[in-house]
Amino acid sequence: xxxxxxxxxxxxxVTDPDGWVDQHGDxxxxxxxxxxxxxxxxAELVQETFLEALRSRLAFEGRSSERTWLxxxxxxxxxxxxxxxxxxxxxADHNAAEGFFDxxxxxxxxxxxxxxxxxxxxERREFWDVLHGCLAKLPPTLADAFLLRELEGLDTEEICRLxxxxxxxxxxxxxxxxxxxxxxxxxxxxxxxxxxS
Amino acid sequence: MGHLKSIARxxxxxxxxVARLVSESLDRPLPxxxxxxxxxxxxxxxxxxxxxxxxxxxxxxxxxxxxxxxxAATVGLPPLxxxxxxxxxxxxxxx
Numbered sequence: 211x212x213x214x215x216x217x218x219x220x221x222x223x224v225t226d227p228d229g230w231v232d233q234h235g236d237x238x239x240x241x242x243x244x245x246x247x248x249x250x251x252x253a254e255l256v257q258e259t260f261l262e263a264l265r266s267r268l269a270f271e272g273r274s275s276e277r278t279w280l281x282x283x284x285x286x287x288x289x290x291x292x293x294x295x296x297x298x299x300x301x302a303d304h305n306a307a308e309g310f311f312d313x314x315x316x317x318x319x320x321x322x323x324x325x326x327x328x329x330x331x332x333e334r335r336e337f338w339d340v341l342h343g344c345l346a347k348l349p350p351t352l353a354d355a356f357l358l359r360e361l362e363g364l365d366t367e368e369i370c371r372l373x374x375x376x377x378x379x380x381x382x383x384x385x386x387x388x389x390x391x392x393x394x395x396x397x398x399x400x401x402x403x404x405x406x407s
Numbered sequence: 408m409g410h411l412k413s414i415a416r417x418x419x420x421x422x423x424x425v426a427r428l429v430s431e432s433l434d435r436p437l438p439x440x441x442x443x444x445x446x447x448x449x450x451x452x453x454x455x456x457x458x459x460x461x462x463x464x465x466x467x468x469x470x471x472x473x474x475x476x477x478x479a480a481t482v483g484l485p486p487l488x489x490x491x492x493x494x495x496x497x498x499x500x501x502x
Contacts, residue, residue: 227499235492240484241475253491260495264502281475315421320454321461328464332471335482341468342483359434360469366434385430392461 231260234277238284244342245288245357247350255291259284285362292354293372300374301351307386310393321392324400337399344394348387355380356387417444422455429459433466 238259242252263283312318331337345353358369366377373380417440420428428445431437437445449456474484 227502228496231487231492231495231499235487235495237475237477237481239487239491240481243484244474249485249488253488253494256487256491257495257498260499261502264499277475311421311423311426315423317422317454321457323457324461324464328461329467332468338481339483341472360466361472361474381427381431381434384434385427388430388433388462388465389426391465392458395465396461 227260227264230264234260234280237277238280241281242284242288244345244361245354246291247346247353251291255284255287258287289372296373306349306352307389310389322396322401324396328400331399340395340398344391344398347394348390352383352387352390355383356391359384413440417441418447420444420448422448422452425449425452425455426458429455429462433462 235256238256239252242255243249246252246255259280263280310318345357348356355369355373355375358364358372364372366380369375370377370380375383425445425448428437428441432442432445449459474481
């Protein structure tokens, strides 16, 4: 993400911190809210991100975009916060995602055929609204593991270390998260109305 | 005898175990016997074929999700509350 205004951006942050907050505040807060689902902690970590970034502005050499740099700082803070929380309060695997299969292991209700090309949904604002609604419905334990895997792209070993769980626990959480999300998307988007192509 | 029993088991995996294998295949390479069992089940099971397609689609969704950016994919996430914005600006002025 090339930012030709990189150096200019740095000077802007020094001479106009207010504008800097206006420019990047929403983006950072949305990312924090997606990961944390807690407005108070999100606000706190976003503030700490701006403070730390302003103090260390000399370290920003304009190689990546300013937003990317700030998100990187915030990402570390979110990870640290969650790692501490996992250690202090280890969470058991959630019992959600029961009931998709019967006693014999068959689907109770098989996945429906999603009409057309599901990728077209990604171009629709309303789809993202539905997706975030579905994410918000996930049990926090499952959401955290799923986002570390799918949003942050961390591998099994890294997530297990952060969450203090073993790989089998992790794979169970991811499996349940995927079952629940798929089901929610089908009920609220793909199954409800046919996609116009 | 042990070999035959486990081969027989792999040939008749139920859908719940297949769905679990589909999910795991997104997180690590499956060992060959599981990979073969999965492929075989998908040949004859429409439901699990759909599940696999849709699970792969879920991954594409998240490839596209960049909550920190300023475009439409952030619909559904809240902006910075005004009082928080002001508080942060005040804190930066004190540096």
